[in-house]
Amino acid sequence: MDQVVLREFTERYLQANNCHIIESAPSFLHTQLSIEADKDLVNRPFYWMYVEKMNLPANPVQLCFVFDPENPPEGKRAEYLFYGSPRFRQLLQSAQNQGKYVRLYQEPARWTQFSSLSKGYTPWVSVHYLISYVCDQKMDRIVSLGINLQSGEIKKDFGDVLQTYKWTHKLPERRYTFSPRMSIQEAVGELEYVLTEELTEEDHQWAEEADKRLRDELNQVTAFFPIEEKQTDEQKAAKTARQRECIWQYHPRIEVKLISAGFFYMEQQTNEQKG
Numbered sequence: 001m002d003q004v005v006l007r008e009f010t011e012r013y014l015q016a017n018n019c020h021i022i023e024s025a026p027s028f029l030h031t032q033l034s035i036e037a038d039k040d041l042v043n044r045p046f047y048w049m050y051v052e053k054m055n056l057p058a059n060p061v062q063l064c065f066v067f068d069p070e071n072p073p074e075g076k077r078a079e080y081l082f083y084g085s086p087r088f089r090q091l092l093q094s095a096q097n098q099g100k101y102v103r104l105y106q107e108p109a110r111w112t113q114f115s116s117l118s119k120g121y122t123p124w125v126s127v128h129y130l131i132s133y134v135c136d137q138k139m140d141r142i143v144s145l146g147i148n149l150q151s152g153e154i155k156k157d158f159g160d161v162l163q164t165y166k167w168t169h170k171l172p173e174r175r176y177t178f179s180p181r182m183s184i185q186e187a188v189g190e191l192e193y194v195l196t197e198e199l200t201e202e203d204h205q206w207a208e209e210a211d212k213r214l215r216d217e218l219n220q221v222t223a224f225f226p227i228e229e230k231q232t233d234e235q236k237a238a239k240t241a242r243q244r245e246c247i248w249q250y251h252p253r254i255e256v257k258l259i260s261a262g263f264f265y266m267e268q269q270t271n272e273q274k275g
């Protein structure tokens with residue numbers, strides 16, 4: 001991640017968390033944090049506990065982020081923000097925590113915003129999964145699935161669909177929502193079933209090769225130690241520990257982790273839009 005992308009991410013984070021930009025320059029960004037951002041980034045829980053308990057006025061801090069260390073701001077206390085820095089990790093963690101579960105409504109197109117006609121929004125559940133193929137090597141990929149809570153229709157690569165619309169946290173005027181015909185538990189169960197089928201049907205040659213490497217490693221461990229009848233208690237313990245390490249390192253497995261999920265209320269698509 002280069003500094004241009006990092007700065008764009010930082011600006012989006014500050015905007016999403018209602019932080020006020022005091023000064024913006026090519027090499028730095030001076031901001032007044034909101035209460036929510038202060039709690040996530042500054043790590044002073046006792047201060048906030050005291051303020052809230054005593055009902056005192058809040059005083060979030062100001063931060064100045066430098067993106068070009070060759071050109072720091074004059075007369076300001078600033079910190080260099082770069083990929084891997086502690087502060088940037090805080091920004092990422094905060095963004096992930098706050099954006100893990102969302103409820104958003106499709107923003108109407110400009111030409112329909114002021115229409116006197118009411119429109120219904122269909123509820124969708126979207127889930128992003130991180131799929132990790134793990135052995136002595138590791139490969140990750142992200143799977144995005146969406147399910148229509150009225151019809152049960154499931155769409156793959158649903159994140160790409162969401163990117164084609166603008167979204168708002170509030171239900172727009174002259175819009176209403178259709179009631180779902182399936183529960184969240186049922187919807188997530190359907191998505192998990194589809195994901196399980198997809199993973200089952202994949203080519204698992206990588207797992208077969210990892211399993212072969214595991215057998216080779218276990219054979220080497222066995223060859224390294226004396227035969228079992230001649231092993232001391234210490235050697236038996238060491239052999240068992242080494243075997244467990246090999247199994248942990250080489251045993252092929254697929255790990256699935258939830259990245260984010262949300263309710264998305266969308267206008268009913270026409271057949272032309274679906275195609």
